[in-house]
Amino acid sequence: MNAKISFRDIVKTYPMKDGVFTALDHVSLDIADREFVTVVGPSGCGKSTLMSMAAGLTEPTSGEVLVDGAPVPGPGPDRGVIFQQYALFPWLSVRKNVEFGLKLMNLPPDERRRRAEHAIELVGLSDFADALPKTLSGGMKQRCAIARAYAVNPQVLLMDEPFGALDALTRVQLQDQLLDTWSRERRTVMFITHDVDEAVYLARRVIVMAARPGRVQQIVDVDLPYPRTEEMRLSPEFARIRNEVWHGVYHQPKAA
Amino acid sequence: MNAKISFRDIVKTYPMKDGVFTALDHVSLDIADREFVTVVGPSGCGKSTLMSMAAGLTEPTSGEVLVDGAPVPGPGPDRGVIFQQYALFPWLSVRKNVEFGLKLMNLPPDERRRRAEHAIELVGLSDFADALPKTLSGGMKQRCAIARAYAVNPQVLLMDEPFGALDALTRVQLQDQLLDTWSRERRTVMFITHDVDEAVYLARRVIVMAARPGRVQQIVDVDLPYPRTEEMRLSPEFARIRNEVWHGVYHQPKAA
Amino acid sequence: MTQLTTLGKPAAPAARRAAGRPRRTLVLNLVAVVLGLLVWTLLATIGVQGLPTPMEVAAKAGELVADGTLLQDALASLRRVLLGFLMGTLLAIPVGFLMGWYATARGLLEPYVQFFRTIPPLAIIPLAIVLLGIGEVPKVFVIFLAAFLSSVVSTFQGVVDVDKTLINAARVLGASDRTIFLKVVVPASTPFILVGMRVGLGSAWGTLVAAELIAAQEGLGYRMQQAQLYYDLSTIFVGLIAIGVLGLLMDRLLLLAERRLTDWQERR
């Protein structure tokens, strides 16, 4: 299989006062090149941990993470990450935050400028391009983080609840934008969300995880054609898949 | 009118390099005693700013905020706050975070313990009571912040997107718990959310705000009886109100 | 201003405070200085033997200003302190980074940094003379060492305390260690670095007297030692006050720099 990212029998434990806590328990998962997968699961089931391994920021206790068939070489600009906690550089304006990654690519200044402007516009922050993060509202911070990741235009996008702090309309707009970009440029996307609707609407496959210990519970294929449309959200097929995912998440057999 | 919290002609501006930015533009709003209002509106429209004024943490540039008819006397334990950014004390365990407010009330230790345990259990963190915040997932941090506010059992609850980082099931559970507590003990609740469904499900009135400048656009009464049930979510009346709110938020006439 | 309006104190006083702030601080500073002078006068006139009064010191200062000695001494000392201080604190930043970032560098450097930090500058002088002679170099070196050693701890801690998520954010954007240092660690630890610089500044001035033990021909520290031989307390006080005032001025400049550099911080 032509896997872009492979998780091979991943175990992640944390030492605790009383024994160890198993955050991920033998998780294996392949994400194909140019695939869009979403990950859902109860709070604390290890979604962020798994993603952080793909980013090269966390090491598994045992098991292996492969990118393009080779062990993950640490973090790199080929895999863009949007963190659950935004992680903006507080001393840089919105524009400078977005340009941070572009500077590292040694782009000519006007090209850099252009791409930053574009990403900022995409998330609707043009009027705040020169504002410092501390003056932004929660949703605006999140959008800035999104713009920063988009601007670099990485091959793989790892997104941890990227639209969690956004109002419904902005959210739908950004979902459609993301799908649009993805289908045009065919990036690989791993997208964590707690919104089942969103998970189904975006993905080719929905990874349903279970908690205590964190593991892959079920993988639901979404056999809806791209481009996805608002009508599809109302289709019976969508409702069926939605229910299947919901069921997978919330009627899990209790773990040992 | 028997208003618990009154916003009287509130203006909030921030100095900018080029002139001032108007975050709130002549906002007036009364929240009755024992009322449950939700606030929705686009990202950056001033929801958090408004709430922070009720908490006594931010001062309006002009206008007045009254609590029980008197100018807001600064922050106090009568008004519990759940911050959009959680604001947990990173050096305290979940339990100690939750007990923080209780200690300030000079409760006897076992009463304190009991109430903390209860609040922690309510949000499903019992197994992590002794964990430090840095070891919690995003959703778990948010639940800890919720437990901390609940434990003090304040007369007024000011909640800023409190369920934003939670998975759908946990979210529904906490919504029902909140409604349950609210109807039993009849607290005043001001609840910010970006989920229109949630806004309608919880509130007696939904305050719809508009952005640029931030202002109250519309107030939608929700004439559904309490206790609210899952069936109501599917009722045509719910759908109608939901649509009205959605319309209010997303089809706003553009401001000058 | 922002941080003051969000102080969370009742509305009116905070607003007033925000408005009148710079002037009020100045007034308080003046009050403090006047109080200090009063206490001093009291000590000098009533109790303590040998203590010159502020008037005597002022007269002596007048003399020293008139014949140009004070200006010349101040300039000589200022040059030494500035050089030593700048080199010391600027070197402390990369060294603090190395120690905070690479376990190897830390293991190798830390014993020395900690060891020499506790060694009094007076004790370094013989070695400095042997290795560097008796010109300006050993004087600046002693000051440099003091400034470096006292600010490196702070810088090091700043590096260690940088929020991990910010470093991760830079890494995933493809930043090298060097970039992370310059573009993330340095700005993020600016508050610590500036504390380090302010502490280093204090050490630099505090070491001046010791440094000017090395065959100085002029300088505030040298003048004070001369005066000590003659038990000329007024001149010693003029020297002390000149050092204090110059130190205070430089500290204010650093504070100003800090305000501008850490504007992005959310704080009270």
Place this chain on the structure above:
Amino acid sequence: MTQLTTLGKPAAPAARRAAGRPRRTLVLNLVAVVLGLLVWTLLATIGVQGLPTPMEVAAKAGELVADGTLLQDALASLRRVLLGFLMGTLLAIPVGFLMGWYATARGLLEPYVQFFRTIPPLAIIPLAIVLLGIGEVPKVFVIFLAAFLSSVVSTFQGVVDVDKTLINAARVLGASDRTIFLKVVVPASTPFILVGMRVGLGSAWGTLVAAELIAAQEGLGYRMQQAQLYYDLSTIFVGLIAIGVLGLLMDRLLLLAERRLTDWQERR
């Protein structure tokens, strides 16, 4: 351990590093010390005039240990430094808080703190003798002053930099200023406070020689000054090394305290 596994460096080395860390650090420390001794021996045997070799110093140390002088001196100095250091840094915490929190306190205290920070301890001695005599009190006082002045800046900065949202979170739970100070500001600024304490510790030891100018009858600083009368460099080196080692040990203890106290921090 946690911070090391999240270092973001390639998997294998980081894991290895985490496992072998304490031992590796120790080895590196030892390597550093051995290197230092080599350089010293080289300097002493080949180049530098008057420098005693490590062997000579060790022999002198043996003598001083044998006749009990070293132990007695070390204890006397340790007592002074500990007292002065503890009082100085503990006072720095509330004073730093007052200055960081109340604009009035800041306006009144800051000029003095900044002023005295730049004044060399040597210059304080005459005043200390006049006001406090020649017993233990003025010695401890001089050390206290040095420790206080160098750690108060750091504490102050820590207070100013405490995350506003945490203070707000405490306020809305009904915390008074006092509670906020004890329960939020102090823990949140622990990293700064501990930097302050470490810098203060350095200053305290560094001031020891000056303090023991005040008619000390025993102590490492006193012994070094005595040795200077006869230019007995070996004894001076024994004193320096004893000070350095004691300082290093105390610093390690502080570091240990820091590790335990700031365990909650997310960092590399």
Place this chain on the structure above:
Amino acid sequence: SDDGTTVRFGYIGDYNGASLLAVAQKQGLWEKQGLTPEIKVFTNGPLQIQALGAGDLDFGYIGPGAMWLPASGKAKVVSINTLGFADRVIGRPGVKTMQDLKGKKVGVPEGTSGDMVLNLALQKAGMTAADIEKVPMDAATVVSAFSAGQIDGAGLWYPLIDTIKVKVPDMTEIASTREYPDNSFPNAFVSGTDTDQELTTKVIKVLQEANDWRAAHPEETVTETAALLKLDPAKVKADAANVEVMSTADLVAKTKDGTVAKWLNSLGDFFVGTGQLKSLPEPSSYYTGDLYEKAYGK
């Protein structure tokens, strides 16, 4: 001295500063006068004068370099101790006369006896301070700077010169204190300005008896002093070689015939020259010679 029997006595940890106290203690001379000594070691004279002024000390010891302090009324000299001949002007190998130092760097701790001997040597050679490059520095600094070849000459004293000799064996002694018999460098014991006559007399008595014992037992004195100072006796002995000890009778005689006053005046001249003294005070205004004579009579 609350009950009038405790005497707080300051000293400096070398042969001159400590030998009498070591002897007095060992020979029980304090007890004979009904006094209890409390001796405190200092690193220099001015600090002791300060402690005398602050009331923390009753008596102290100063070298010639600090003699301008009693002369300016800060203390009283109660007894001359010895004459020091330890000071030299030294030069790097090849420097043979003061003329050779012309335009060269000469390190000197200002205001000390090293400075004095340099001045005298310059005078004798018909030169002034302007003829050399006088570099003021701390005594320990002079040692380092001279050994490291950073300066060409120095005004310094033994035992520090011994240290230099080890490093620069062929250094030269250009001038010595011994060459200036009219300009002796006496060191002395001092008290505060308000002298309690009775107590002072008793203390002088102790010092006189110790002085005579020291004059009679030079070897033992070195041993006792080394023991008190925890120093190598050889070092103390070398130190003592540059000291002229006089018997008490001799000192009394020299007080009577004005020799002591002459010494003090010649020091005073030096201090007037440096600016440390504004005018030359009458030695009797700060040397309590009468008490010294009386005590000897008892």
